[in-house]
Amino acid sequence: MAELVLSSEVRLAADPSELFALFGSGDPSLGWLFGSEAEALAPGALVRLALPIGEGSRVHGTARVMSCTPVRRIDLVHESPWFGHVACHLDPLRSGGTRLRIRVSIDDREFTRLGADLGLLCGADAEGWEIPLGLLTSLSGSAGILGRSTVNCAQLAVEEINADGGVADRDVRLMVADDATDPGTGVVAMRRLCAVSGIAAVVRMHSSATYSATSPIAVAQGIPYLYTPTSEAVPTHPLLIHFGERPLDQLHRALPLLAEVTGGSRWFLAGNDYSWPRAVGTAARAVIERMGGTVSGEGYVPLGTEDFTPVISAIGEHGTDHVVSSFVGQDHVRFESEFSSSGLRSTTRTFAPLMDDAVVEHLGDSAAGIWNALGYFVGMDSAENREFLRRYADRFGECAPPVSAAAEGVYEAVHTWATACRSSGGTDPASLLSGLRTSTYRGPRRCGRGGSLESLLLGEATPAGVRVIDELPVAALA
Amino acid sequence: MTDPTSDATFSALADQTRRAILGLIGEHGELTVGEIASRFDGVGRTAVSSHLRILRLAGLITERRDGRYRHYSLTSTPADTVVAFLASVYQNSLEQLADAMNEAVAGAGAGSGDAGQRDDGLSA
Incomplete structure (x- = not known):
């Protein structure tokens, strides 16, 4: 190359x-x-x-x-x-x-991608024998520090699909764009992906703030939108296909279990100030009230915050036994790190709906004891996961960023898309939607037809990574 | 000329000889095929013409005809801007490091009262 x-x-x-x-x-x-x-x-x-x-x-x-x-x-x-x-x-x-x-x-591909994301180049086009598949993710901005493993996982899935004969006798080509953790940039990047001739679908791993801005573009252009992260958004159109965890699924069993461990009843809700953390706050409040606990306070700060002292002081002043911490990317790393330095970690327990192995790598010891419930952790004990991790290590080597739950979700979504298209014999939206209703991809996650999550893993951060401590059914099945 | 595509621009920039030709044209402002070929060992006139055509179609250079001579000069292109952007990010970082180290040395020198000696050391 x-x-x-x-x-x-x-x-x-x-x-x-x-x-x-x-x-x-x-x-x-x-x-x-x-x-x-x-x-x-x-x-x-x-x-x-x-x-x-x-x-x-x-x-x-x-x-x-x-x-x-x-x-x-x-x-x-x-x-x-x-x-x-x-x-x-x-x-x-x-x-x-x-x-x-x-x-x-x-x-050259990265140069073209970067040139396009800088607004200087118009982006690559796929060749006639290729099916373009978009990936809109965050490689810069607050969530950018976790972006590389997402691109790697999407690329790995595409290479596996192509090695297995492609889809409808054509190879799949991944086209990557960066939303810079910013809805406005996300709109420009999404329009560029939608303009790629014959684009089959766009897989998205970015914040729900970008989702609100870009999902109408997908619907207007008739392009399937495969949304993988944990999200509060309710799909409003058949082309908006969600694979990620919903806040209530993450919280409804885990918060009572955490309260059993601590014996406490007070909760502080903290996070970045946009739709997803606010929705986590609403879901958490409902779960806390149902189990007879109290919300001692709430604090939300803008994305890209550098100093978390005010919100950490508020947590200390209100007095609490637990924190539900809904921060994103660099903000998440910085908040948890400052929270740990403040000494509050020893008197409170934290549930963080975006804590995964990548976040723990950035935090090291200061993450110890944080809980989360997700569809995937690297420590998941299954033959499918061992096979996936071996393939990732073989493909990207020992210097690759470790897999995270967010990245693995993209791997599964790409495979689920290909499985559905193969089962119905086409990559057009109608074939994809009909294939999703009838086909099942067996990857590391416990999923049913069309990639719907059947259970979540409860994990606890340790200095060596996330330890899986339980498996919880999703709310709809509970 | 059709609109240059990003693939054409990048393929044009991705070849070492073509980058060298661009560098040469940039250095001289305007050159003919013969002037460029004479500055490369092992690259014939035909090969240079072919490289120039790729560069021209990518919109990186323009051609001016003067009798039977064709003169080539650079056009400012988006890809140039990407390269310049990347180069400046790394170069600026090194220059900022140099400035910070000089400041640290100057600060230490002023503090210990032997600034003159350190100035001599740095200029050596």
Whole structure:
């Protein structure tokens, strides 16, 4: 595959060992590359980036260590907001000091995707023998730090489908677009995907704020919309197909179980301020009141909040035994981390409807004890899951971002789409809808016909990942 | 000329020789086929013409006819902008690191009262 290669260098007075020690130090200006923060330099270790894009603001991104030769060279896989390889060389200068050289390579598909997402290029088109399948997800903005494994899982599913003969004798081609965790950007990206000639469907893994803005486009264009994340939205049209967990399914069994563990009855509801966290709050209030508990307070802050002190102080002042924490992406990571530092983790228990293995990787020890109920956790004990994880590791290697529930949901949705199209013999909307009514895809999740969830797993965050502690039927079946 | 597609633009940019040709034209402002071919070892005039056609169809260069000569110059293109954008993100990061390190050294120098010595060290 063709690639674009960029080189940059700078001469610095610091000697190589001094400069090497600053890599990943987390210092906004000295922690190169991009104010990076890395806890380890072992292959596969996560590197958090703050890219200097835009006036005075920074864009959060992620990379992973591929290999490291101390003091001489560090190789990184850049994951978000774009995908590429970055080789950093530290050359000692005879006069003292260091020449720091970086060589960045980005492949043609990613370049085209990025160009299109920047609004500069019109995006790729599929070839005549391919069926284009869109993926609208978040690779930048608050939810962007978790985006790469979603793209990987969609790509893995597409490759498996193609290896198995494709759909209707054609190969499937994945077209990726980034909504930047922003509804306005999501609309532009969605229009671009819908303009791809012959696009069969768009798989979506993004916030419900973007959903409200983009679902009317899918309906107007007659393009099936496969929505995978946990969501409060009720589908209002046959082309809007939901696979994700509903807030009430996540909460109705789990909150009483958590209250049994703590013996407490007070709950604080916190989250980002848009439709989904508010809907979680409404569902939580109903469950709490039904079990005789009380809501001690509520606090919602905008997406992209940097300082959570006010809401954490409010939680402390109101006094509570539990927190229902509905934050998203970078906000989620930052809130839980500050909450843990405040010392409140030792006196309260948290239920967080978006906590999954990817979030726990970002949080480390500060996530310990958080509960959630989702259709999937990496620790799920089943033959299908072991097979899926093996395929993911074989395809993307040890430096790939770990699978998350959100990403695995996209993998299942792509397979469910292909299974339905194969069973009815076509990729047009009518064939897809009829195929979904009669076919079942057997992946890691416990799903019935057309990908409907039959049970959720109750998980608890530990420093080693999410431990599955129970299996709960969804509300409709309870 | 038809509207350039992003695939054409990227395929044009994805080839090392064509990137080098663009770099050369950018450096000189305007060049003929013969002038470009003379600056490449192992790339014939026909191959250069073929690369130039791809670059022109992608909208990255324009052609001006003057008698029997054709002169090529760069057009500003969206893909150029993408490349420039990516390059500047990484380059700016390195320059900001250099500035921060200089400030840290200058700060330490001022604090310890031997700023003159450190200035000498840096300019060496």
